Amino acid sequence: xxxxxxxxxxxxxxxxxxxxxxxxxxxxxxxxxxxxxxxxxxxxxxxxxxxxxxxxxxxxxxxxxxxxxxxxxxxxxxxxxxxxxxxxxxxxxxxxxxxxxxxxxxxxxxxxxxxxxxxxxxxxxxxxxxxxxxxxxxxxxxxxxxxxxxxxxxxxxxxxxxxxxxxxxxxxxxxxxxxxxxxxxxxxxxxxxxxxxxxxxxxxxxxxxxxxxxxxxxxxxxxxxxxxxxxxxxxxxxxxxxxxxxxxxxxxxxxxxxxxxxxxxxxxxxxxxxxxxxxxxxxxxxxxxxxxxxxxxxxxxxxxxxxxxxxxxxxxxxxxxxxxxxxxxxxxxxxxxxxxxxxxxxxxxxxxxxxxxxxxxxxxxxxxxxxxxxxxxxxxxxxxxxxxxxxxxxxxxxxxxxxxxxxxxxxxxxxxxxxxxxxxxxxxxxxxxxxxxxxxxxxxxxxxxxxxxxxxxxxxxxxxxxxxxxxxxxxxxxxxxxxxxxxxxxxxxxxxxxxxxxxxxxxxxxxxxxxxxxxxxxxxxxxxxxxxxxxxxxxxxxxxxxxxxxxxxxxxxxxx
Amino acid sequence: xxxxxxxxxxxxxxxxxxxxxxxxxxxxxxxxxxxxxxxxxxxxxxxxxxxxxxxxxxxxxxxxxxxxxxxxxxxxxxxxxxxxxxxxxxxxxxxxxxxxxxxxxxxxxxxxxxxxxxxxxxxxxxxxxxxxxxxxxxxxxxxxxxxxxxxxxxxxxxxxxxxxxxxxxxxxxxxxxxxxxxxxxxxxxxxxxxxxxxxxxxxxxxxxxxxxxxxxxxxxxxxxxxxxxxxxxxxxxxxxxxxxxxxxxxxxxxxxxxxxxxxxxxxxxxxxxxxxxxxxxxxxxxxxxxxxxxxxxxxxxxxxxxxxxxxxxxxxxxxxxxx
Numbered sequence: 001x002x003x004x005x006x007x008x009x010x011x012x013x014x015x016x017x018x019x020x021x022x023x024x025x026x027x028x029x030x031x032x033x034x035x036x037x038x039x040x041x042x043x044x045x046x047x048x049x050x051x052x053x054x055x056x057x058x059x060x061x062x063x064x065x066x067x068x069x070x071x072x073x074x075x076x077x078x079x080x081x082x083x084x085x086x087x088x089x090x091x092x093x094x095x096x097x098x099x100x101x102x103x104x105x106x107x108x109x110x111x112x113x114x115x116x117x118x119x120x121x122x123x124x125x126x127x128x129x130x131x132x133x134x135x136x137x138x139x140x141x142x143x144x145x146x147x148x149x150x151x152x153x154x155x156x157x158x159x160x161x162x163x164x165x166x167x168x169x170x171x172x173x174x175x176x177x178x179x180x181x182x183x184x185x186x187x188x189x190x191x192x193x194x195x196x197x198x199x200x201x202x203x204x205x206x207x208x209x210x211x212x213x214x215x216x217x218x219x220x221x222x223x224x225x226x227x228x229x230x231x232x233x234x235x236x237x238x239x240x241x242x243x244x245x246x247x248x249x250x251x252x253x254x255x256x257x258x259x260x261x262x263x264x265x266x267x268x269x270x271x272x273x274x275x276x277x278x279x280x281x282x283x284x285x286x287x288x289x290x291x292x293x294x295x296x297x298x299x300x301x302x303x304x305x306x307x308x309x310x311x312x313x314x315x316x317x318x319x320x321x322x323x324x325x326x327x328x329x330x331x332x333x334x335x336x337x338x339x340x341x342x343x344x345x346x347x348x349x350x351x352x353x354x355x356x357x358x359x360x361x362x363x364x365x366x367x368x369x370x371x372x373x374x375x376x377x378x379x380x381x382x383x384x385x386x387x388x389x390x391x392x393x394x395x396x397x398x399x400x401x402x403x404x405x406x407x408x409x410x411x412x413x414x415x416x417x418x419x420x421x422x423x424x425x426x427x428x429x430x431x432x433x434x435x436x437x438x439x440x441x442x443x444x445x446x447x448x449x450x451x452x453x454x455x456x457x458x459x460x461x462x463x464x465x466x467x468x469x470x471x472x473x474x475x476x477x478x479x480x481x482x483x484x485x486x487x488x489x490x491x492x493x494x495x496x497x498x499x500x501x502x503x504x505x506x507x508x509x510x511x512x513x514x515x516x517x518x519x520x521x522x523x524x525x526x527x528x529x530x531x532x533x534x535x536x537x538x539x540x541x542x543x544x545x546x547x548x549x550x551x552x553x554x555x556x557x558x559x560x
Numbered sequence: 561x562x563x564x565x566x567x568x569x570x571x572x573x574x575x576x577x578x579x580x581x582x583x584x585x586x587x588x589x590x591x592x593x594x595x596x597x598x599x600x601x602x603x604x605x606x607x608x609x610x611x612x613x614x615x616x617x618x619x620x621x622x623x624x625x626x627x628x629x630x631x632x633x634x635x636x637x638x639x640x641x642x643x644x645x646x647x648x649x650x651x652x653x654x655x656x657x658x659x660x661x662x663x664x665x666x667x668x669x670x671x672x673x674x675x676x677x678x679x680x681x682x683x684x685x686x687x688x689x690x691x692x693x694x695x696x697x698x699x700x701x702x703x704x705x706x707x708x709x710x711x712x713x714x715x716x717x718x719x720x721x722x723x724x725x726x727x728x729x730x731x732x733x734x735x736x737x738x739x740x741x742x743x744x745x746x747x748x749x750x751x752x753x754x755x756x757x758x759x760x761x762x763x764x765x766x767x768x769x770x771x772x773x774x775x776x777x778x779x780x781x782x783x784x785x786x787x788x789x790x791x792x793x794x795x796x797x798x799x800x801x802x803x804x805x806x807x808x809x810x811x812x813x814x815x816x817x818x819x820x821x822x823x824x825x826x827x828x829x830x831x832x833x834x835x836x837x838x839x840x841x842x843x844x845x846x847x848x849x850x851x852x853x854x855x856x857x858x859x860x861x862x863x864x865x866x867x868x869x870x871x872x873x874x875x876x877x878x879x880x881x882x883x
Contacts, residue, residue, distance in 0.1 A: 096638050097646065233703055451806025477805035478722065481693075481701035533650050535740075536602050548642045559602035559648040 039122035042138050048122070049142050052115040052149045053211075055108070056338045062357050062429065064105040066499045067091070068160060068540075071366060073501030074518040075492070076408075077526050078366040093515075093531040096544075097560050103543035105160060109153040113167055116150035119143065121169035123279065133281050133290045140279035141212075144200030148213045148221070151193040155225055158186040159503050162539045162557055177550045180542075187229050192266070194222040199257045199293075200278055203302045210330055210339075211428075216302045217336035219249050219260075220432045223440045228507050232447065232484060239447040246441030250457065252303035258295025271295060306434040307332035308464045320384035320468055321394050324410045326417045329428045335437060338429040356425045362411035363401075371521050372496065373406055379493055380469040385409055408497040435461045435494050439487060446483045458487055461494055506538045533559065588613035590661035590676040598681045601741060602648045605680060609643040613661030613674070616640040620647045621655035621680070628656070652684035652743055652772040687769040687777035688740035694761075695736040697729060698722060704781060707871060712781045714761070715874040717808035718788055726803065731783065732758040735765075743772040784874035787864040789813075789838075790831040792880070794854070795821065799880060809876045815854075816883045823854040823882050838862045854882040 039045050055061055070076060071091045078091070089095040095102065123143045128135045157164045163186055165178035181189075197218045205212040223245050230238035245260075247253035258264065267274065275293065276282055283292050291297075310318040311332040322328045329337060368386050376382050387393055387409055389401035395414045399407060413427055438457045445454035459474045466472065475486045488508060492501070505511045515529030536559030546554050591611035599605055609616050617637035619627035629635045637660065638645060649655065657680055662673040692704040692712050699722060704714035716733070719726045737746060737753060746753040747768040759765055761783035769777045786809050792799040799813040817823070829848045832838065838845045839861045840852060852858055858880050866872035 098639075098641060446806075449807055449810075451804075455806075476723065479697075479700035479702070479720065479806065479808060481703070482699050483806065485701075533602065536648065536650075544641060548644070556604055556646055558604060560604060560646060 039125040040127055042126055045119060045123060045126055045139065045142050048119045049146055052112060052119060052146060055112045055115060057340055059357065060104060061108050064101065064108055066361060067101055068105060069499035069502055070497065074514055074529060075369055075372040075496050075501050076366040077369045077528060092528055093537050097541040098544045102540050103545060106543050109156045112153040113150055116146045117167060117169045119146035131285055136279050136281040140200045143279055144197040145213050147193040147197040148218050151190045152221060154186055154190045158183055159228060160540055161542055177553045179553050180555060187225065190225055194218050194225065195261050196278060198260050199299060203300050204305045211337060213336055216305050219245055220335045220437050223437065227440050232508055239444045242440065242444035243448050246444060249302060249437055250441050252301055255299045256295060257293060257297050257299055260299055263295045306335060308434055308438060308460050320381055321409045324430060325414055326427055333434040334430060335432040335434055338431055340426045340428055358411040358427055359413055359425050362407055368406035368408065371518055376493055380465050380471045381493060384468060385496065410497040430498060439491050443487045446480060446487060451483050454483055458490060461490055511538055585665055585670055585672055586663055587672050588661040588663045588674045590659050590674040592659045592676060592678055594678060597679060598683060601652060601682060601684045602650065604646045604648050607645045609640055611661050614663045617660045618645050619658040621657050622649055627658035649682040652682050655680045655682065683773040684741050684743045685771040685773035685775035686741040687744055687771050687775050689737060689779060690740050691738040692781065693736045694733040696734050698727060710779050712779060713784060713872050715784050715786055717786045720808060721803040721805045731762045732760050735759055741771065745770045782866055782872050784864050784866055784872060786874050786876045787832065787836045787862040788876060789878065793829045794826050794882065811876065811878045813878055813880045814883055815880065825851050826854050827851050835867060836862060836864045857881040
């Protein structure tokens with residue numbers, strides 16, 4: 001009998017527990033935010049924007065950047081030659097459509113797009129506490145940065161895979177499979193984002209706002225996007241537009257808001273609607289002292305914001321190698337940087353507050369190819385860009401590697417900047433530098449039959465480098481092909497090891513020629529480039545899982 | 561004495577025992593479908609696995625993926641996901657594609673496999689020229705342009721300005737030819753193309769392309785010189801020509817006339833090579849006949865047309881200023 005009472009008591013208590021759980025699960029949380037009511041204040045929108053920037057700091061994003069941009073190029077070789085791993089397959093162009101890194105790059109960039117879309121799609125939910133012009137500016141600049149970052153992610157995708165799906169800003173759970181847009185459509189989408197961001201942002205951010213993308217970052221990226229759409233040797237309006245932007249960025253030629261937007265040609269929307277959408281203060285409620293922007297309003301000058309010389313943020317002179325260290329962060333030639341910071345709590349094990357990727361590349365992963373050494377050995381930058389095993393770094397540290405190897409100092413972290421924990425390496429990545437802006441401008445000038453002007457811009461970069469060794473050797477006048485080759489040679493020297501070489505030679509249309517020569521530089525050392533197939537490997541395949549999940553809606557690139 | 565009803569626990573016992581019995585390994589079935597068996601270079605071949613197996617691998621049959629050489633090492637296949645696999649062949653040829661279907665027991669202690677094969681023919685009949693240029697015109701590369709389906713034209717300067725010198729540009733030049741296919745054979749005037757040979761461009765060159773599949777196409781490369789004034793005079797005074805170091809087809813010329821000369825009605829005297837014409841604002845200009853206003857710099861457009869081929873044109877702009 002007692003047993004029965006006990007059993008029944010246990011049963012009742014258990015059912016109470018279960019009922020209690022059930023009710024608890026049904027309870028509405030009192031303090032949680034939903035997507036519908038979260039983006040009410042500029043602060044909340046800023047938090048969402050921080051989430052977009054956060055992705056740039058992730059190991060996954062950065063690993064994808066160097067693997068595709070650098071390791072697939074011909075400036076380096078590494079320890080992935082004989083090992084049967086996924087990176088080895090990729091850099092030797094012996095991969096298949098299920099390669100993990102091909103999937104990783106695809107997904108991490110879409111993750112960034114998704115985060116940027118959250119900001120862009122929800123900006124209209126923000127309620128301001130006052131109608132001060134500055135309040136609108138605050139929201140507008142958040143939105144502008146989100147557009148810049150979204151453009152950056154799409155640019156990564158289109159140059160890697162060709163045309164890709166353009167995700168709706170607000171996802172529909174019933175319509176998740178989106179077919180691929182054409183390459184031209186994706187570029188048009190990127191351009192629109194960047195052109196709008198250019199009128200929304202301040203020229204450059206400083207002090208507490210360091211690291212935010214300003215108009216200089218936007219216009220620099222827009223120049224690059226235009227360059228990737230143009231073909232060397234073929235007249236194109238993209239080259240002309242690039243020259244126009246270079247005239248603005250470098251020589252200070254005036255542009256209006258309407259000019260950079262191409263408002264007359266590209267917009268059906270009326271100006272006031274566009275102002276409202278981009279968070280310019282509506283004209284109807286503007287105070288007398290508020291600026292009311294029009295298509296003919298001047299786009300603020302950025303020509304004096306940057307410098308090709310190696311000058312630190314505080315005006316201190318830097319050695320060339322130092323502009324790639326913490327000391328050189330935000331130096332006068334830095335147009336956009338991906339920021340890393342040591343862990344705020346000073347502990348190890350972090351993934352995003354800093355990254356050991358640079359140290360990994362420097363110490364174990366990649367070293368200089370003989371081909372690249374031949375190019376740089378007589379350049380003034382040689383001692384500042386590469387260092388031989390068994391010798392010493394510029395700050396006196398012995399280089400512990402094979403004596404026949406040269407390592408890149410652009411990835412080196414000086415002893416005094418080493419973090420306590422190896423995961424916390426906190427050196428910013430230089431995403432774009434002013435020297436690249438000058439070289440893009442020079443290339444476009446040459447394409448537009450302004451070779452003499454191109455030479456001036458090209459030699460600005462060379463003159464800065466010449467100061468390292470007091471060299472006086474400059475590039476010389478010549479015909480179109482000669483000038484183009486000089487500009488490309490300088491691009492390789494000045495921008496080496498900044499994770500862009502593969503994409504650069506592809507857009508120049510000479511990847512196959514370079515890779516096949518690269519494969520024969522030393523038969524005993526590596527076979528990189530041997531299997532590069534012209535007309536196929538310039539872009540990578542869409543990840544197989546994307547094809548499979550879409551049931552054929554997403555189609556594969558030719559040759560895969 | 562507590563009793564246990566055996567029938568209550570019997571089902572659990574049976575379940576336990578049956579779970580321990582190893583599942584019988586079933587013979588897999590290898591079967592594959594392709595939409596066609598003849599493909600072009602780099603064309604995607606989609607293999608749909610239609611058999612039954614736990615694991616499927618495909619050996620496409622090209623270099624390092626040859627199943628017949630699998631045992632000797634160095635050759636591998638590709639794992640098939642979700643029954644579909646796409647591949648593209650880089651070289652023409654006939655390939656034996658082997659599909660390996662396998663079933664295996666836990667830990668792969670026992671494995672059964674079945675294979676099937678399909679023959680894929682890859683043909684290459686591409687006879688396209690992607691680009692054509694003179695890669696070493698002194699120090700520069702000058703591209704030829706495709707004028708129509710068969711004709712290419714390269715325009716060479718007569719001289720160039722380089723480091724203060726104005727050397728002649730010879731009509732014998734090396735050629736750089738980029739073909740759409742590595743398998744296509746190129747003959748120039750009947751002989752195998754050489755990237756290091758200097759070809760005489762004064763006469764048209766015939767470029768014959770023969771694709772691996774037998775397709776033949778002939779192109780012709782023509783060369784025109786960028787035209788220049790041999791002589792240019794105003795009121796008997798010679799013009800001084802200045803070449804651009806950057807643009808071979810754009811030159812400037814200055815003519816210094818005595819102070820007080822009326823610049824608005826000057827009649828230029830010039831000589832050109834045979835077949836060449838000169839225009840100002842689309843008006844044909846005749847030497848010692850046409851009157852021109854030189855109060856501002858005047859742009860002369862000299863046109864050189866290939867004999868009997870009016871669509872092959874080289875043009876130079878000479879901007880003449882009277883000082």
